[in-house]
Amino acid sequence: MTIYIDVSAAVHHRAGLGRYAESLVRALAQQDPYRLALFYNREQGIEPLAGLEALRTATVALGYKPWRMLVWIGQLVGIPFDGLLPDASLFHATEHLLLPLRRIPTVLTVHDLIFRQLPEHHKPLNRWYLNYTLPLYCRRADHIIAVSEATRQDVVQAYNLAPEDITVVHEAADPRFAPQSPEAQDRVRRTYGLPERYCLYVGTIEPRKNLARLLTAWAPLYEAGESPPLVIVGKRGWLAEPFFAALEDSPARDGVILTGYVVDGDLPAIYSAATIFVWPSLYEGFGLPPLEAMACGTPVLCARASSMPEVVGNAALLFDPEDVGALEVSLRQLLEDPALQIDLRSRGLARAARFSWERAARETLTVYDKVLRA
Numbered sequence: 001m002t003i004y005i006d007v008s009a010a011v012h013h014r015a016g017l018g019r020y021a022e023s024l025v026r027a028l029a030q031q032d033p034y035r036l037a038l039f040y041n042r043e044q045g046i047e048p049l050a051g052l053e054a055l056r057t058a059t060v061a062l063g064y065k066p067w068r069m070l071v072w073i074g075q076l077v078g079i080p081f082d083g084l085l086p087d088a089s090l091f092h093a094t095e096h097l098l099l100p101l102r103r104i105p106t107v108l109t110v111h112d113l114i115f116r117q118l119p120e121h122h123k124p125l126n127r128w129y130l131n132y133t134l135p136l137y138c139r140r141a142d143h144i145i146a147v148s149e150a151t152r153q154d155v156v157q158a159y160n161l162a163p164e165d166i167t168v169v170h171e172a173a174d175p176r177f178a179p180q181s182p183e184a185q186d187r188v189r190r191t192y193g194l195p196e197r198y199c200l201y202v203g204t205i206e207p208r209k210n211l212a213r214l215l216t217a218w219a220p221l222y223e224a225g226e227s228p229p230l231v232i233v234g235k236r237g238w239l240a241e242p243f244f245a246a247l248e249d250s251p252a253r254d255g256v257i258l259t260g261y262v263v264d265g266d267l268p269a270i271y272s273a274a275t276i277f278v279w280p281s282l283y284e285g286f287g288l289p290p291l292e293a294m295a296c297g298t299p300v301l302c303a304r305a306s307s308m309p310e311v312v313g314n315a316a317l318l319f320d321p322e323d324v325g326a327l328e329v330s331l332r333q334l335l336e337d338p339a340l341q342i343d344l345r346s347r348g349l350a351r352a353a354r355f356s357w358e359r360a361a362r363e364t365l366t367v368y369d370k371v372l373r374a
Helices: 015-031 064-077 124-140 149-159 182-192 211-223 241-249 264-273 288-295 308-312 324-336 338-352 357-373
Strands: 002-006 036-041 056-060 088-093 106-110 143-146 166-168 199-202 230-233 256-258 276-279 300-303 317-319
Touching: 002 015, 015 036, 015 357, 064 124, 088 357, 106 124, 106 357, 124 149, 143 149, 143 357, 149 166, 182 264, 199 211, 199 264, 199 288, 211 230, 211 241, 211 324, 230 264, 264 288, 276 288, 276 324, 288 300, 288 308, 288 338, 300 308, 300 324, 308 317, 317 324, 324 338
Parallel strands: 002 036, 002 088, 036 056, 088 106, 106 143, 143 166, 199 230, 199 276, 230 256, 276 300, 300 317
Antiparallel strands: none
16 A cells, blocks of 8 residues: 655745645654655756655656646546556645546645635736636545645635545644754854844745735834844745835834845744744744744744634734734734743743644544545
């Protein structure tokens, strides 16, 4: 019995989707290596996942966009791709791309419906593709995994699916995210030019992340000496021009530090060294950075939107992400209250400990076995 898991997003290093696929498959390899096999789109220069080379692997060799179109066409005209997966008993699509399979049962992970919930914050071509393909993939999958209850509800409402056909399996922070030593914190301060105290944001710079409102709320506090600098860790994403224009016009521009590229291994110390972590995102399917921050013992200020209350529970200070005034009040409250910081640090560590990839793998295996029995 062979279960193939699509790790294309991981070998192509596609941000959150890649982190999900790699973290899940590594945890699965610890629990059930004998049934596990990997599938991915192998373009020139793509390397297999380190340490998993012994697993059985099947690949195709096409560019990302041609492969996506070919999968869609295969689904539309009923061309089965079963021959790509030798002796497969089940196939798990870990991103929004489900192979057309005739004899092989399938599981599809749905991460979010951002393209529906916030269409103006998505690239038009990608939005067009997902609007046509994801409903089809959801109907064709034998079972769906949603990364949060919020995403599960979005999928049920959007595509009129039966709730019992969707199982929630939460993501988790990597085990390396834990409170770091003072020496490690000092090292990242020197490496990235960080101050002793700072407010931190980690994530892609794009409209959905709501950084323009964060800048507007934080700037008066910084000018009044009530807030330390704002450190933004993350690459520039799509439609980021309005934020950078607002940043250049901000009277507090000198207080914003853009780190650029950060080595993954340095992130735990950057989180640990922060005074507070701020996550103003308008919509997340899961939203990993607040969980990573909590796992590092950093007090978290988080948007009350989509899946975020589900992730942080009572371990973060929540605010309305569309209300700049509420965000400014919450920033001031957390920065001025050391007792609240200590309380949230303790709550955050306990909350983060409830999520693990070991648990996610165990729950995913339960889904596999349910589908195989059916």
